[in-house]
Amino acid sequence: MSHQDLINMTRSLVEHGAADTMEYADDIVRIPASSYTDPEMFEREKKQIFRRLPLMVAPSCELPEPGDYKALDICGVPLLLTRQKDGSVGAFLNMCKHRGNPLVEGTGNATRMVCGYHGWTYKNDGSLVGVASPQDFGAVDKASLCLTRFPVYEKSGLIWATLDPDSTLDIADYLCGYDELLGAFGFDGWTLFAQRTLPGPNWKTAYDGYLDFYHLPVLHKDTFGADFYNRANYFSFGPHQRLSTPSKYAIKVQGEDDQKIDLTQMADEDIPYEVLVQGVWTIFPHISIASFYGGGQRGAMISQLFPGDEVGESYTTQYYVMENKPETEADVKSAHEQFDFLEIVVRDEDYKTGKRQHEALQSGLLKEVLFGRNERGGQVFHQWVERLTNASDDELKDIFAAECKQAAE
Ligand code: FES
Ligand SMILES: [Fe+2]
16 A cells, blocks of 8 residues: 555545545444443453454554563453564563563563562563573573564554454555554654543443544534544445545644645645545554644554453553654643543543443443444444454455455555
């Protein structure tokens, strides 16, 4: 996939915008309400989706320097990410091979990590370099006791890992070139300005909201405004989807003086970067990326969603990444304001509504929910969740091999 794909998508959005049309799904789709509330299905999704498919675990700028590490728990799997000496990322099971104690917590920088239980020492490439009191412990083959490694992949300033050490699904195949397109954001070399984690409703309820512009002028009337657009066209790349509003205009945001551009009058090569990536880019099954402007420069919010312990719980880490670190006090303040605004929108509007929706659905009295012809993103998302939850490991590889083939044609 290439720059030309971005141009083609933009031209299609402009054509639809100029004609005041949008792309519709074939039909209204019905989803059983129980798919949001059934605890068994929830456990299956965690196992079949989150513990089996590649997940975007961190933006590269969260681990910029050799020695940087981050530990996090995803669906009961303790994961350790490290930036190794050669600059590559390592993804490991965060468990000491002696008796399973998690090796590190949170984030930090270390080339060696000492287990807090009995003091075994590992390098950040996962190798075991020291057994405490080896003369007393007995002889062990250190090479066979390295940390368990997960498949990992870094591209376009984002890091993916698969939480199954035996996975044979190639992460690049899973992304089918979508990772190249994400390169248009230019995240490589950006900086992580701030991050926070918010509790939310069932992961699918939460994710529906990221794939939905229909609700924007209603639910977000007090934040985005009641005249905000509510139409989106969807572009799918396997299970990954970009959604953007059909419009012949683009707003070039430049701080105080926004500029309205008529794209029908503009040559392809003059279309600015922010227009080519506008809208929301989702990475199945749990990421949403949108550009913003704050602190005097380009930024983006990367939302990373994981299921919680119970069917009605999820948590979302919001990463606010910026092209450069804001320098002046005024720019830092304005970047914080932008980030805080996005917290309010998600916490007090989207997730608050999702929680209420979940409680009501748990009554069991509504049998199905609807996704309209203007909500293709949600339709496609739920179809993929069902398909991938039910696929065997072998089928999974075939599905993505076929998607890649199709994308290459
Ligand atoms: S569990 Fe790590 S040293 Fe014993
Ligand atoms: Fe929303």
